[in-house]
Amino acid sequence: MTNEDIKKVVLDIIADIAPDEDLTAVKPEVRLRDQLSLDSMDFLDIVMELRKKHGIEVPEADYVRLSSLDSCAEYLLPKFQAKAGK
Amino acid sequence: MSPLPRIVITGVGLTAPNGNSIQEFRANLLEGRARIAEIEVRHMGRQPAGVCDFDATRWQKRKEVRNGTRAGSISIWCAREALADAGLAWDTLDRSRVGVYLGITEHGNVETENEIHNISQFGNDTKYWTHHHNPRTVANNPAGEVTMNMGITGPHYTIGAACAAGNAGLIQAAQMLQLREVDVAFAGGVSESIHTFGIFAGFKNQGALAAHADPAKASRPFDRGRNGIVISEGGAIYVLERLEDALARGARILGEIAGWCINSDATDAVLPNPDRQAECVRLALGRARMAPSDVHVVSTHATATALGDIQECKALREVFTGCPGTFINNTKSYIGHCMGAAGALELAGNLPSFEDGWVHPTINVDDLDPECELPGLVLNRPARPPRIEAILNNSFGMLGINSALIIKKYGVA
Numbered sequence: 001m002t003n004e005d006i007k008k009v010v011l012d013i014i015a016d017i018a019p020d021e022d023l024t025a026v027k028p029e030v031r032l033r034d035q036l037s038l039d040s041m042d043f044l045d046i047v048m049e050l051r052k053k054h055g056i057e058v059p060e061a062d063y064v065r066l067s068s069l070d071s072c073a074e075y076l077l078p079k080f081q082a083k084a085g086k
Numbered sequence: 087m088s089p090l091p092r093i094v095i096t097g098v099g100l101t102a103p104n105g106n107s108i109q110e111f112r113a114n115l116l117e118g119r120a121r122i123a124e125i126e127v128r129h130m131g132r133q134p135a136g137v138c139d140f141d142a143t144r145w146q147k148r149k150e151v152r153n154g155t156r157a158g159s160i161s162i163w164c165a166r167e168a169l170a171d172a173g174l175a176w177d178t179l180d181r182s183r184v185g186v187y188l189g190i191t192e193h194g195n196v197e198t199e200n201e202i203h204n205i206s207q208f209g210n211d212t213k214y215w216t217h218h219h220n221p222r223t224v225a226n227n228p229a230g231e232v233t234m235n236m237g238i239t240g241p242h243y244t245i246g247a248a249c250a251a252g253n254a255g256l257i258q259a260a261q262m263l264q265l266r267e268v269d270v271a272f273a274g275g276v277s278e279s280i281h282t283f284g285i286f287a288g289f290k291n292q293g294a295l296a297a298h299a300d301p302a303k304a305s306r307p308f309d310r311g312r313n314g315i316v317i318s319e320g321g322a323i324y325v326l327e328r329l330e331d332a333l334a335r336g337a338r339i340l341g342e343i344a345g346w347c348i349n350s351d352a353t354d355a356v357l358p359n360p361d362r363q364a365e366c367v368r369l370a371l372g373r374a375r376m377a378p379s380d381v382h383v384v385s386t387h388a389t390a391t392a393l394g395d396i397q398e399c400k401a402l403r404e405v406f407t408g409c410p411g412t413f414i415n416n417t418k419s420y421i422g423h424c425m426g427a428a429g430a431l432e433l434a435g436n437l438p439s440f441e442d443g444w445v446h447p448t449i450n451v452d453d454l455d456p457e458c459e460l461p462g463l464v465l466n467r468p469a470r471p472p473r474i475e476a477i478l479n480n481s482f483g484m485l486g487i488n489s490a491l492i493i494k495k496y497g498v499a
């Protein structure tokens with residue numbers, strides 16, 4: 001798994017939960033909420049899909065770490081690697 | 087005390103298994119075209135069902151469709167189409183004076199069953215239960231989705247009234263308009279029931295679920311071979327206004343709400359009581375200041391259950407014997423039982439008769455049950471009475487709820 005793989009995982013989830021959004025030019029360093037129409041329920045959807053599709057848990061205190069694609073990659077990469085290493 | 091304001095219908099939007107506009111729906115009724123599909127029902131295999139094919143994305147973003155409910159999408163479709171039909175000046179209208187009143191038979195079964203199935207894939211761990219569950223299953227959901235989609239800030243709620251719900255939505259709206267709680271109402275009924283196996287299983291185990299090799303022949307009220315209900319989805323929502331407001335804006339008036347009644351059998355949870363049904367019809371006639379012979383079309387509720395049809399025929403015989411100008415039909419024979427939408431859709435099927443002069447028939451009657459014989463029953467071919475100036479719309483439901491709604495052609499004394 002690489003940072004780019006994680007970003008693709010997150011973008012694939014967003015494509016499902018926010019199907020009206022154009023995801024071709026999402027800036028990885030900019031907060032997702034500042035460039036896409038996403039609300040708090042959508043972020044809960046991202047958390048749920050990470051849990052259901054990838055077995056990754058994001059505790060509520062860490063939701064802030066999902067704010068941009070870059071921060072998602074930084075936060076989630078160790079979790080994916082730990083899971084792959086099991 | 088001044089008389090209560092008169093209430094009129096100035097727009098209608100609908101989705102039925104055989105039509106997504108009143109024009110398409112009406113044409114199919116007059117041409118005898120039923121449209122019942124076979125769908126895969128969870129745990130139950132293939133079952134006949136009425137399925138709607140409107141394009142939800144005409145009025146909703148895909149995310150709204152995903153996060154909302156099927157009943158919400160049906161409601162939004164119908165309300166938006168009704169608005170377009172009514173020609174209201176929406177951009178300048180005070181939307182705090184608009185109300186949304188939608189009848190439902192049930193709501194929340196679909197989402198609850200889906201989530202129970204969902205967590206069963208994860209060892210029944212409730213951390214996989216969706217956070218969308220509560221906004222999707224609150225009982226006001228279908229009406230609330232309409233307000234969010236259309237920016238309506240007046241009151242909204244649903245009226246739970248079993249299969250009498252479509253009439254109940256219209257009656258509630260008429261009352262709120264008469265009380266001047268709102269100036270415009272979106273009112274009717276909706277149903278998403280084909281997406282819950284529980285409704286199918288409940289009717290099947292009650293001996294009241296239709297089965298037939300040809301789905302289009304499965305819903306056959308009054309026929310001796312009838313064997314139960316075809317469950318369908320759908321919706322019909324009307325724009326209602328006070329007559330004075332409709333006239334002031336030069337609106338086209340599709341009909342006037344002349345009278346209504348809702349009463350209760352207080353006898354049995356599922357077996358209808360013809361005495362109370364007849365009483366309900368008579369009370370509605372009284373409110374409308376009409377005699378039975380003033381009604382030219384009776385839209386029956388009959389669902390094609392063995393006993394229910396007979397009970398309603400007893401009630402109608404009691405009220406309408408000696409009324410040669412009264413014609414009786416049934417719309418479930420084309421579209422199945424649209425549950426919370428049934429009353430509202432069946433009225434929409436008949437409403438154009440004020441203009442076109444025809445009464446669409448009850449179809450699928452190959453062998454009329456003698457216990458369902460009624461003078462004026464329109465079987466298999468449309469009828470053309472000398473005049474059509476009033477429609478009685480019957481809708482009855484479980485727990486003994488009865489509703490009768492009378493619509494008059496506007497401009498008739």
